[in-house]
Amino acid sequence: MNHSCESSEALRMYQHHVYAVVYSIILLPGLLGNLLALWVFMVYIKETKKAVMFMMNLAVADLLQVLSLPLRIYYYLNNTWPFGHPLCMLCFYLKYVNMYASIYFLVCISMRRCELIMRPLRYNSSRRKGDLLICGVGWLLVCLCCLPFPLLRNPRIPDGVCFSELPMQPVGTSAAWAILIIGELLGFIIPFTLVLACTCLTAGSLRRPTTGAIPDLGEKQRALRMVLSCAVVFLVCFAPYHITMPLDFLAKANALGSCGLRSLILRCHPVTLCLASLNCSLDPLMYYFTTAEFWRRLSKAELPEGVTLSRRLSCITPQDSIDEGPAV
Template structure:
């Protein structure tokens, strides 16, 4: 399949618009994303052994967000200066990290939702062996995401004609990111990759998150008799799962709507120049929304996770928790008194 745009030429105004959108949004989310995720890792490092509320998954989610945030300064430089003087390998690494972050975030948001729902529906099933299982789930998740995201950089052709005012052949004029030309690929293979990305990367995780939201909300209408007597705990779990669903719908749903449309533009499937121009202007906005999760995830931790409130309001918590943990070991009640 030839991805060159033969019927409608890309205007310089469109390219300038796209660069301005990327530069402004990435500049806005850089500082809060960096500070928020560093703070999240600091808090979760203290509480990872003290609670079973999906903290392992949230730590990995913060790592995924931090990886993308660290690549933002280079992206901002490129979109402000219209040049990439850092070489093709670094360009491809930053390009690759964008998609690894997005799909790792989707994966771990789904894991957080499933774990919080499970702790409400079946609280007695979680023990130390399950915590070790969470680590395995995280490791497998990273491996799958990294492997499945390889087609994104591999399908880019650094030696092709990007059909823009910049050239890929020389140093400071090297194009990068979405302006890298696509390799030739057959239509069936392209649509297969697109459908798999939509189903495995978004639709199935979204169904899991929405199902967990419904189950957790339904548990609030049940009698409180049982292992969990505190309705406040169920409400906190519902806030967490609802926050995951909100991040899905705000950050990732728009991108996965425009992704197949953008593919149709690049593959010359659409004939209307006005429609192609509209899609080209919408797609950068949805891609920026997908990056916004780097700043929204720390807010989700802060407003839905007790550990954040306790750690930030009482710096002495780690010492007191250490004392409580030692006392629990003496009395033999460590596992039964976990949150």
């Protein structure tokens, strides 16, 4: 690969401009939306039981990603990184940890909402405790699976360089394709397939009559809106990124023979990476428009003190608890 195929200064400035503009736009909505979501979920977690633990972890993942944006914005605006190589690699690593944690918890939310519609009697207090284990195992798996992102970057880099300019380690063709295939399967194809399956199953439940302990039609519709929202987030935010990600990997590894194709990929990939970060702002909207309890609390501005909350809960009858439980 000759020198003319390396990233030009014009390409570098284009990438920096795209990242700086988009990250600046999503910073405030993502920060406020996820802080508000965590506040509502923590106050009312005992009042509801449907996938709240997964929503809280999703909000944490989104919030952590948002909190790293100021450093990224500084770098892309000033074209230099004065904070040291270790912090650069940490921010670079956490970007992917938080993104794939978001994917993991979107799948968990979809599966739980589908399960509660298909088999509502199987969920109990022991299953709630199991949600904590699922969340902990999920974070551990995501952290381990995202280690190749920093490990594949060359540690010997010029001072002041970070993120999109981190050079790749030399990787053999077979190893590169193995990493790409495994990453695409575990990071997108399998999760997206599960979300689509949950969407189809939940939509199919609308055709069956509701009897006994089976949730009513309104609850099924709320569940369908939730899993549909998860599917939309996958399509809008994560599908474009996982289409360009293997191509970007090959381009930065100098495995493409065409300089024009390489330049096109390196110009498209920043846009899809920004779309992947957009989920930080979209997820709080999903909570508001698809979660009845979340919507009701915010629309009525009912975030009561602890005493008021206890008084309300003491007035809930067993039948009310059944009706209210699936709201989230």
